[in-house]
Amino acid sequence: GAVVSQHPSRVICKSGTSVKIECRSLDFQATTMFWYRQFPKQSLMLMATSNEGSKATYEQGVEKDKFLINHASLTLSTLTVTSAHPEDSSFYICSAIISGTVYGYTFGSGTRLTVV
Amino acid sequence: AQSVTQLDSQVPVFEEAPVELRCNYSSSVSVYLFWYVQYPNQGLQLLLKYLSGSTLVKGINGFEAEFNKSQTSFHLRKPSVHISDTAEYFCAACMDMGRRALTFGSGTRLQVQP
Numbered sequence: 001g002a003v004v005s006q007h008p009s010r011v012i013c014k015s016g017t018s019v020k021i022e023c024r025s026l027d028f029q030a031t032t033m034f035w036y037r038q039f040p041k042q043s044l045m046l047m048a049t050s051n052e053g054s055k056a057t058y059e060q061g062v063e064k065d066k067f068l069i070n071h072a073s074l075t076l077s078t079l080t081v082t083s084a085h086p087e088d089s090s091f092y093i094c095s096a097i098i099s100g101t102v103y104g105y106t107f108g109s110g111t112r113l114t115v116v
Numbered sequence: 117a118q119s120v121t122q123l124d125s126q127v128p129v130f131e132e133a134p135v136e137l138r139c140n141y142s143s144s145v146s147v148y149l150f151w152y153v154q155y156p157n158q159g160l161q162l163l164l165k166y167l168s169g170s171t172l173v174k175g176i177n178g179f180e181a182e183f184n185k186s187q188t189s190f191h192l193r194k195p196s197v198h199i200s201d202t203a204e205y206f207c208a209a210c211m212d213m214g215r216r217a218l219t220f221g222s223g224t225r226l227q228v229q230p
Contacts, residue, residue, distance in 0.1 A: 006159070034217055043206065043222045044160075049215055057215070093159055095218070103148050103167060103210060105218065107159035 002028045002098040006108025013084055013115055021079045021111045023094035029074035030096035035067075038091040038110075050077050084115040118143045118211040122221035130229050131199055137192040137224045139181075139207030148210040149190040150218065151181055153203045160206065166190065177201070202228045 003026045013019050023033060031052050036044040050056040050071035058064050066088075068080040077096075081088055092111045098104035123138045141147055148167050152160040164175025171183040181192045190207060207221040 004159075009157075032216065036220075041223075041225075043220045046217050046219070049217055091157075095160075097216060103165065103216065105150075105162070107152075107161075109159040110157065112157060 002026075002096075002104070002106045004030070004094060004096050004106050004108045006094055006111060008111060009109060010112045011114070013113070015085055015115055016083055018080055018082045019084055019113060021081075021092055021094075021113075023077050023079075023096070023108050025075045025096055025106075028096075029099045030077070031074060031099065032097045033071060033077040034095040035069060035077075035079050036093045036095065038093060040091075044093060047079075081113065084113070086115045089113055089115045118145075118209075118219060120207055120209050120219050120221040122205075122207050122224050124224050125222065126225045126227065128227045128229060129197055132196045134195050135193065135197050135201075135226065137205050137207075137226065139190045139192065139221055141188050141190065141207075141209045141211075143188075143209065143211045145211060146213070149181075149183060150208040150210075151175065151179070151190070151192050152206045152208060154206060154223075155203050163192070163205075197226070197228050199228050199230060201226060 005024045033050045035047045038044045047062045048056045048058045050069045056069040071077040094108040119142045121140045129135045150165045151163040164173045166173045166183045174180045205224045208218040
């Protein structure tokens with residue numbers, strides 16, 4: 001089946017540093033990827049939608065300069081949390097629409113970010 | 117506003133008992149509906165989805181859901197649960213056919229007890 005590989009699964013970083021999270025589609029081309037953030041015991045909140053080769057579309061309230069999204073190829077999208085602070089600690093999940101489907105979504109396994 | 121509501125944050129149930137997890141949506145446009153399961157520190161796994169056709173949808177692991185347009189609901193059911201069904205369940209809807217982003221409910225924690 002269509003798989004999205006998300007790395008790292010866990011990362012601990014110091015406050016003020018930047019962290020990059022990668023999502024790769026392993027056996028399909030992901031023209032559209034979504035980035036979600038999930039707080040403990042809460043739902044997934046859409047942060048942004050990225051389309052290959054174009055700028056990401058951010059949801060209201062999400063800081064573009066803080067959460068940099070790059071979707072430079074059909075198989076790779078990255079989320080960089082810049083100048084991380086403890087309040088950025090969360091579970092981040094990427095999702096892609098499987099090529100050849102209209103509403104076939106696949107999800108990465110998530111990244112647990114802890115900022116200390 | 118378009119939204120997805122899961123009325124129960126937690127549902128405790130005994131093993132082999134039936135269970136229903138409730139989901140309601142609010143949308144002024146056509147909607148496609150999904151149920152996902154999430155195990156701790158993992159991504160989401162699709163249980164089932166409704167796009168069109170029969171309103172009763174059968175999914176994996178013995179789960180099924182029924183789309184009820186008049187009640188704007190998409191409740192998930194299983195006739196007999198197992199310990200391994202203990203997880204977080206999310207109802208989601210696609211109400212933006214252009215962007216195709218999913219809107220998620222707040223989740224329901226299903227706790228199956230022996």
